Amino acid sequence: MLRSILLATGLVAGALSLHAQVLSYSDGHNAWNPDTLGDIRAVVYCPSGGAAAFVHIPWRRRDEHPELKRIIVEDGQTRKRVADVHVSEVTREYGDIYFRPVSGKGRYYVYYLPYKNEGRSNYPRGVYLKPDTGTWRAPEGAIKATTEGIQYINAFNSFYPMEVIATRKETEALDAKHAGEAFVVFPEDRRYPIRMKHDLPYRWIERKEPVGFDTAEKDENYAFQLGVYALKNLRNVKVTFSDWGEGFTADRFNCINTQGVSYDGKPFEPTVDVAERTVQPLWCWVTIPSDARPGTYKGSVTVKADSLPAVEVPLQITVGHRDAVAAGVNEPYKMTRLPWLNSTLAQENTVIAPYTPLQVTDTVINLLGRDISIGRDGLPAQIRTYFTPEMTSIGTEAHPLLTEPIHFHIDPAPGGAAARVALVSSGLRFIDKTDGTVTWEASSTSEALQMDVHGSLEFDGFLSYTVRLVALEDLDLRNTRWHMPLEPDAAKYLIGLNRKGGYRPDSLSWKWDVAHKNQDGAWIGNVNEGVQFSLRDQHYVRPLNTNFYLLKPLVLPDSWGNEGKGGIEIGQKGKAILVNAYTGARTMHKGDTLYYNFNLLITPFHALNTDFQWANRFYHKYNNLDTIQSLGATVVNIHHATPINPWINYPFIEWARMKGYIDTAHSKGIKVKIYNTIRELSDHAYELPVLRSLGHEVYSSGKGGGFAWLQEHVGDDYIPAWFVPEIKDAAIINSGMNRWHNYYVEGMNWLVQNVGIDGIYLDDVAFDRVTMKRIKRVLTQDGHPGIIDLHSANQYDASDGWNNSANLYMEHFPYLNRLWFGEYFDYEKNTPDFFLTEVSGIPFGLMGEMLQGGGNPWRGMIYGMTNRLGWTDVNDPRPLWALWDAFGMKGSEMLGYWSGHCPVTTDQPQVLATVYKRKGKALVALASWAPGDVQTQLTIDWKALGIDPSTAEILAPEIRGFQPGKVFPAGKPIPVAPGKGWLLIIQQASQ
Template sequence: MGYRRSAWIMAGVLLGATSWVNATAPEMPPSLRWDASTLGNHRYLVQVDAPAAAVHVVIPWRRRDAHPEQVAVVVTDPSGKPVGNVLRGNIDRASGELVFQAAQAGVYAIYYQPYVSVGRSNYPTVTYATPKDSAEAAWSRKIGSGAQAWAKLPQASVLRYEAVDDFDAYTGMERTATPAQVQALLAAHPSESLLLFPETRANPVRMFDSIPESWAQRGAGGSLSERALRGEYLSFQIGAWAPRGKVDNLRVEFSDLVGAEGARIPASAFTVLNLGGVDSIGKPFSLRVDVAQGRVQPLWMGLDVPASAKADVYRGEVTIAADGVAAQKVPLLITVGEGQAVAHGDDDPFKLTRMRWLNSTLAQDDSLVKPFTAISVNGPTLGILGRDVKLAASGLPAQITSAFDERMTGFAKQPTALLAAPMRLVVQDGTGDHALDASGVAKMQRDGPGKVHWQVAGSAGPLQGEVKASLEADGTLTYAIALTAKQATTLRDIRLEIPLNHDVAKYQLGLGRQGDRAPAAFDWKWNVQNNQDGAWIGTVNAGLAFHLRDEHYLRPLNTNFYHQQPLRMPLSWDNQGQGGIRLRSQPNAYLAEAFSGPRTMKAGETLRYDIVMRVTPFKTINPAEHFSERYFHKYGDLDAIKAEGANVVNIHHATPINPWINYPFLEAGAMRAYVDAAHQRGMRVKIYDTVRELSDRAPELPMLESLGHEVISAGKGGGFSWLQEHLDGDYIAAWHVPENRDAAVINAGQSRWHNYYIEGLDWLARNVGIDGLYLDDVAYDRTTMKRVRKVLEARRPHPLIDLHSASQYNPRDGYINSALLYMELFPYIDRLWFGEEFDYEKTSPAYWLTEISGIPYGLMGEMLQNDGNPWRGMLFGMTNRLGWSPGSDPRGLWKLWDGFGIAQAEMIGWWVHDTPVKTDRDDVLATSYVRKGKKTLIALASWAPEKTAVKLSIDWHALGLSASKVTLVAPAVDGFQPQATFKPGDAVPVEPGKGWLLVVE
């Protein structure tokens, strides 16, 4: 078992406990030993030798919960029936005193943390039962009370502690020291303000407000002895306890390790993960670690044993100091064996070698990702895939052009100009308007084929301006604009002007508006209740998203948790609620104007007016590939899945080969076998894996707790029982799967766990062979998404990444559009699944186009909520997924597609100005799938409120067909349409909310 949790349990429950058990800990079967939902997860077994009116027992439970006296105890007899006559004596963290009626001899069970779970099963609210007096009054009087009366009673003997399963069991590191033991330890160290306790990786520190009994028994200090292979990353920890007062600014130094024959492992091979590392964007950082009075701070350390190290016993030391605290040395004795570790030992997660992944910089570079091309630089004009950005002297865009055509499958001869005039950053004071200007754009600096950056210094009236900006190959423009007052000044406004051409500004989403036609006039103000800092405005083949920020921006939490880490209002743009955005349709332009309102600035004061812009679309769509990939979204028999017509399988969590949410490493062998079997059948397998939450099954969880809230978000705790019983209480409870008792906590928005995630995907692609990811909402940013794409492309041929999102447009999520929230990720994914709570029935075609389909951004998508609307979906090339629910059955459409040959057709959407098939109504739309000269598939869908009939206007020349030689046939498709035939010019009846698929040949 190595360092698997069950090994920790078996060793841990008995650690230093020979005085309180009379039997060894039992083998824990995989099934539940009792009904935890009524009795809780923990019990002690006690032996009663003979029937008695009452027996007395003291349970040495050494509990970690703060108030055991407030939690009920349930006693059951040898048959499992509850005992009613129970009296509680002294109940504290050290022990629990009970008297209970024993009608028969045998083994009695004492359950000491019974709980009640209410609410939604996937987000349970677990509360612990409070004590109730169930004893009969006459029995209680007869037994009496007090130590003298109870001392005369027969004594039950404690046999052992048991847990409902080995995962729920308390480890030895969760067995608290008694007050007497703590006092004895302190007496042995009367003047020390910081006590150190070395621990191997096999015993992760789990408590932060108490010390374990094992520490009190063995005493502070001592050495750390551990074994490792050559090339292994050896993790270990030193617990730092501040019993008498706060200890500030822990510092750690290592010596070289020296072998018996003089071989050395340099001190540089050590790391201290709590004191810093490399963040998720590749920048080194350091952390200050303070220890509050009474708290325990584990310092997790790692030794990267060189692969060339000589097998030997190495000795060295680690020195730990703090402000005002004398340095203490902990001797290290590391035995390096003859064997060679494979991949640093990473193939076994329980060895905790993967903690070095937290500081990984894998794929952290400016190389290209398919299909993007190297950025070209031609004076002030920067060229990227399908788009050009021409810079003004201010460093802001003077013009942006898009060469994507309306079909979104290629490029037009004449590019579309997005801007009616150059963008301007304007400072307004009492003397008028002053646009940020400079003598010219500084020379471009190339960071790599995928990124260039530039810097401009200029002025805007009373303010000095410095612009630092970059463009990446996907179309992301990032501006850090610092405006500094030359002297004290009073301003009327600082604003950004984005004048768009009218033919580009057709649609708009964001700022509290769902995707629709761009409004003639709209006003918006900052509000922390809403996750809104910008908008997207555009048409299918040309658009611009923009977000307003400052240097303090931190990505908010999403998916029900926005309000626990909301948007930080930018001090510059928000200006204490005076800032906002105006959208105005003007004679010469559609103006998006971000203003910040009046303010005063002191001499030398600097404000950051940062902007992130994204030029859309990011890439072309590939309908042929899209229609060839047939999804089955459920774990199942591969032969049966293939027989249904699917060739890509999405493996969710809570399945046999991927049981634990966002931790897909513990059944890697089974997953590999399944993936290999799929590949043998010409199928691909993608897995559910993201970083929004983390399963409690992750062996690294204790270490992540030691990082404070770098990785695990702060919160009110609660949730499923395991979280409450084994975590420190400051977390946000997340998704729970009751079937396998998997519980998760919410991760912070940006952290080093993203580095771990990237390394984990690389490991899965190399060792398991996964073909991609199914992302169920995402808590990471574009930088991490790029890295995801890079590692998968480096390891797997044509990896697939899908993004599913429930609609975030609700008060829980701050009324953010999912498309806008995740647009930064769109360049690096292949397909959208938008998703639960999206409205497919009462929304407009513009909503479908901009919020659901993905087409204006270079993506295609699928439907989910209530199995979607298949008629409207076909206007955008969308259907639902097989296997998810009984209603999700696209097999009839797949059969029609294959019979028609849709993968060989050109998709021409209803939004294309010269689409060859149109209807005579604005509320019944047509998209054509054209196999020119052969046949065409016409998708019709209605938004009309009643049954109607439409006539089709068909450009027969564009189809390569003759009206006199064709018929329009609707093949029968179960659940979609009956068989029907129409002639050119016939009125086609259309039911409200439905439509047709007509084959013209």
């Protein structure tokens, strides 16, 4: 009878066997409001009316402390809440509940995980309602109601079958059955990811051998699980594979938990320990032979832990008639992409355009627009750049950065002999010379110390040093100092070390404070020459960013930090601006080793591509393509939480809709870029259980919480991230540098090849330059445009560790096409030097756009920036785009106020001018930082403009929302309002 009822009501979907009080689980098809009632309910049938009914619900819940959560009973006929309810007993295994069946005979619903969301809408806290304290008690003779089944709000919220727990007695019986064994291995199908760590699923209690696996396709990456249930503590669990015969060779098998390739291409073997009475999933795959005959193949795998007998696990896999497409990766819900986690795609350090191969001449290494001389001690003896002051090309004039080589001073304690620590180099040795990377080594020794230097330079200007200092005897040191003496012209501006971007202060003193500050260096330079330096621990781990720094901060370097004694001072010393990184006093014992590792980024990376700025006009909103085309945009950014890209950083579910949109866009001449990065990952990612099985490798350790789904299905030990209320997309923070980056690169490659994306929109970056180079390679393969633009909110605040966005992400700048900095960047109160260094991107070879409040269009045009269309209605950029086209910005030469060669200047120091020059005419951008109205006189180099002043005219074209039309007589002052400016066209009057 019960099964007939379930069939009639649709409740039989996904039913478990009905013995041992196990219920049916089914999809509720969003039949109720989860925001008030929660995501799961028991369906109860009351056979008659009466004063009270009693129901026993064997719900088998995985949540802890269910007695602390409210029970809500709803009348199935009226859909009204039943007021008279008494909860007799609640455990994780069952609930005994009395209620008044107000509508008599019929169906009632018992909701047992109701919650409400508190806090910010995008960072909610799902708070479970506390039990009611009602006084109603059921009278004698309660009618016995029946639990028909359990219903979840929709399939995504299902607990069936892998989150339906075994009871304590069932677990004890299984333990007794395996008494004397160290662990039990449960083979499990890929369709049923293991999700619980502290409970056994009932599915394993009732299972019968052999385990049924999903049918495999030929040439498929076929995934399966080995669930290890530890009956005692296990150390270093390993899986080994053997030949099964008929093409199923051992090398076709892999276990992602015990065999890995790191994000930077290095093989490693993760250590898997399993605590007593916990479950560890081991995710494996086998690449099915392409010539496998349809049928069932039998074999085994072996699971072993240290000091314990191995367990041989019999398996069988049935191969069907179909051939997999691309190893099955087009169907990621089958976990066919597990090999992507160990991918080395695009790891080879090939040169990426516009960069050129490295060339070594003696001890000088040449790269695009720069060269570096290496000294005998392996450290930089000189760094030169060749970019013109305008940053529009690479010239022939060298701009040296250093007044003398970068070097170390090692100071003995008072009374110590300086000669005993004075290092003498044994010479420079180049180790490898390739187009993409040059590496070298040098050693220097003294009686008391040895310093080994390993350096490498990459084609984009990234210079990495490992410096190992070894004590050859016991000694006391007063200080260890690293000096970078800079030419004053090469040290005009500074970003970092607790300073906003702008002019370098006359003196700066900074101390390590990793607990609060994501700071380990700075950029110091000028527009066409500069260097970013960062001081690193030998165990450096990239910290979390964007609101999460304090949860995983920098590691204080033993060497540079020296328990907080170290710091950095910058100031004038002789002819140089000296960067002095010091460590303070310490004692070294014979054999002690310290690593004084540091990185340098030589800027600029390349010349400005102004034509790209004028020709590529971004629309930052999902919209109708005809509308976008009519607005004049040429590139559309598709954010997450949109119909074709709903799930944050996981664009693989609605990819077919995305492809249709992109194909249509391409037919209209519009490029499409998508939101896709790594910092957090949607809970809708198919591989979430796999990544959880890797411990903290991919997901950061945390206190859990956040949206209710995460609490109910992930459980604990994670950091909740961005949440989209409209579609209930809840993300989890990634841990930093890990194998998900390999998947990310493979996924990007798949999107280029199968979906046709033209690039990506990065919303902050949680990966390093290794991954950035890899994605740039796959995005630009086979002639694809591979456009990357980076948005960042201003991270100069407490939750982000007081780091400047430009300084934080500079390692990625060589591969970006545009910046969009961003929320909390103040375009009204900050000075031009802040605009130039922290917002514009110009000192690095980039150009940008503005965001906060629509930006300041007058000041933005000084740097070639506008607002971005689609994101806000404030300061619509289309009138400026129209002027660009009318004037002919594409093909013009940008001569910024910073270059010293700008042919138009003003007599007001707070009114700046940038010129966009074409043959016979020029567009002059004026912008004011003066506190009030000013009259400014222009000084014009007519010869440089190629315009005859006797017949020239200066006119301001009418630009909607920007300026009225006006003609200014040459030689007469021009009024400029505070915070505003003009766009003036200077040309011959006859034109």
